[in-house]
Amino acid sequence: QLHLQESGPGVVKPSETLSLTCSVSGGSIATASHYWGWIRQPPGKGLEWIASSYYSGSTYYNSSIQSRVTISVDTSKNLFSLRLTSVAAADTGIYYCARQTRLRDPQFGPILGHFDSWGQGALVTVSS
Amino acid sequence: ETVLTQSPGTLSLSPGESATLSCWASQSVANNYLAWYQQKPGQTPRLVIFDASIRATGIPDRFSGSGSGTDFTLTISRLEPEDFGVYYCHKYGSTPGTFGQGTKVEIK
DSSP states (O other): OOEEEEEOOSEEOTTSOEEEEEEEESSOSOOTTEEEEEEEEOTTSOOEEEEEEOTTSOEEEOTTTGGGEEEEEETTTTEEEEEEOSOOGGGOEEEEEEEEEEEEETTTEEEEEEEEEEOOOEEEEEOO | OOOEEEEOSEEEEOTTSOEEEEEEESSOOGGGOEEEEEEOTTSOOEEEEETTTEEOTTOOTTEEEEEETTEEEEEEOSOOGGGOEEEEEEEOBSSSOEEOOOEEEEEO
16 A cells, blocks of 8 residues: 655745655556656645646646745655745645556646555644 | 636635535636645645546545536545545646645534
């Protein structure tokens, strides 16, 4: 059974860089049928997709924070990571890693699908 | 960017009743690429429905999804105590994928 586990600092100072890692077990990250993504949830609010990546390195970002975000995959360690620079209080929330289906659209080729497996989430607080 | 609007904000129902949750998209969702997730307090979201009407693995048949274009519905018949929580719709396919603001289904 697939298991995803986030890890990272619980507190980050304003203007610094947040780094999170998602370790994947029970399955290979180098799969042709899925992408790997990050979603966040501010306290008491809804969900926001941040970024997704294919194991070979193709990346996709939400344009609202694209300038500050980097997603990467390490197939040798079966994990993927998120880096968010210049954090502010608005970046506080729970960060989830998730497996995302890879759809094959006849017109556009491979596209991002739904999230079929989620990690437990990592609470990140931006505070000095 | 496609904006998803969910209605109502909160549904107060008793076990055994049926729940009807709506999700409206600001533009047509291609190929009905719409999913529903359930999130209980303090827990991670769980996939319930994908491609507008296909139940995810392990989801009981009292959950059903319908709709196309810009109007989608999640119906939960015969509510069980474990069905209460917040439900989010999610549009995928084109980037960025977006989520609705959620509908809370609470025990009356």
